Amino acid sequence: MRTPIPSARALTLALIGVTGLVPISAHTLSLAAAEALAMRHNPSLMAARHGIGVARGLARQDRLWPNPRLSVSGSTGNATGSPGEFSARAMLTQAVPLTARIARHAAVGRAGVRAADARFQVEAWRIRGLVAHVYTRWRAAAYAVTMVDHLIGSEHVLMRLVRARVRAAQISAVGASGVELLGAQAQLLRQTWRTRRREAQAALVAIIGYRPRRPWPAPAPVHWHPPVPAGAWATALARRPDLRLAEIDRHYRESVRRYQRSRRLGWMTVGAGIELDRQVLRGVPAQPIDRSIELSASLPLPFWNRNQGNRSAARAQALQARAHIHALRWRIRHTIARDLFRLQRLRAREQRLAQLLRHARQAAALALQGLRLGQVHTSSALAVFTDQLSLTAAWLKTHGAVAGARTALRIALGGPKEKS
Numbered sequence: 001m002r003t004p005i006p007s008a009r010a011l012t013l014a015l016i017g018v019t020g021l022v023p024i025s026a027h028t029l030s031l032a033a034a035e036a037l038a039m040r041h042n043p044s045l046m047a048a049r050h051g052i053g054v055a056r057g058l059a060r061q062d063r064l065w066p067n068p069r070l071s072v073s074g075s076t077g078n079a080t081g082s083p084g085e086f087s088a089r090a091m092l093t094q095a096v097p098l099t100a101r102i103a104r105h106a107a108v109g110r111a112g113v114r115a116a117d118a119r120f121q122v123e124a125w126r127i128r129g130l131v132a133h134v135y136t137r138w139r140a141a142a143y144a145v146t147m148v149d150h151l152i153g154s155e156h157v158l159m160r161l162v163r164a165r166v167r168a169a170q171i172s173a174v175g176a177s178g179v180e181l182l183g184a185q186a187q188l189l190r191q192t193w194r195t196r197r198r199e200a201q202a203a204l205v206a207i208i209g210y211r212p213r214r215p216w217p218a219p220a221p222v223h224w225h226p227p228v229p230a231g232a233w234a235t236a237l238a239r240r241p242d243l244r245l246a247e248i249d250r251h252y253r254e255s256v257r258r259y260q261r262s263r264r265l266g267w268m269t270v271g272a273g274i275e276l277d278r279q280v281l282r283g284v285p286a287q288p289i290d291r292s293i294e295l296s297a298s299l300p301l302p303f304w305n306r307n308q309g310n311r312s313a314a315r316a317q318a319l320q321a322r323a324h325i326h327a328l329r330w331r332i333r334h335t336i337a338r339d340l341f342r343l344q345r346l347r348a349r350e351q352r353l354a355q356l357l358r359h360a361r362q363a364a365a366l367a368l369q370g371l372r373l374g375q376v377h378t379s380s381a382l383a384v385f386t387d388q389l390s391l392t393a394a395w396l397k398t399h400g401a402v403a404g405a406r407t408a409l410r411i412a413l414g415g416p417k418e419k420s
Helices: 007-019 031-041 043-062 101-167 173-208 229-239 241-262 308-373 378-412
Strands: 069-076 085-097 267-279 290-298
Touching (some): 031 101, 043 101, 085 290, 101 241, 101 308, 229 308
């Protein structure tokens, strides 16, 4: 049997839910949902997705042979049209590669498709990183507004107690003015975080490229623990799409180098045709038609141009791609080390501030109780609440910095797609 809730308490809970002091878990927007919206509506991702179709069309074209050529010619021995000799010839020629040129060119097309897909994955990773950064700022600002709302609620209780003591002539109005100043500072802090929340929400809408008809729901919490330094590099090697793009680009450059080597000999032209020859003389019956089959082949001679320039350029591009992979790995390793160190320092500061904030809350609760019983002076209670406000502001700033550092590390490791 449930205990009935009083009407006053039910009204209070309803007002708290409306004002946003208690987030409603049934109406939250997760990071995965925000990323899915960005993948579906972001304009730059749409353009990158069309790039894959362009690469597939080029790869299909690279597998095709050149069209054959049909040649038809005729001649007569007398230009006036009198009886004489008449001949006609039809020739069909086809260009044939001397080396594995078609196979090498098709390999270049397939590598181009893989490179286009990898570029799309890198662009999607960049968009997901931007969404994660803005989503983290939005979630930190929403959590900060909730905490400051609770702090303002405690300050209202303090103000009521102080005004009651002023009316009872137990203290002067100086204590009430100090509490009003404290409340103004708390209101300013809440307004600052509300502005940050609205800016982050507008930035999230801009990155996603989609504005829903209904208001955005509250951000959902994200639980992610950073890996140890020993496994961070292995995670980055397995998940970072830019590393995969660099490897695919290296394979693409290698396939281009092999294709340029196969182009040192051009196309050999082969042909097959038939020639018709017939003599028509005056007063002589028509002679039968002489038919002859012709076969021809023309072979290019690589005396001077063996594609040396393109071959040397392709070789240099392959070496450049290898150097690019080495530089990218070096940069990623140092970025991960920097982000891990920064996250550890910020988490240590956050833990110290959280411990001090717990003590400040306990002191504020004791000060309220002592002020209610008349055992604590108003100035002492005001100093305790001022310290709580300062510690809350410092902890909220550090908490947002920790969330941003955690998101930066997730992006450096190849994230930040959260697990469903």
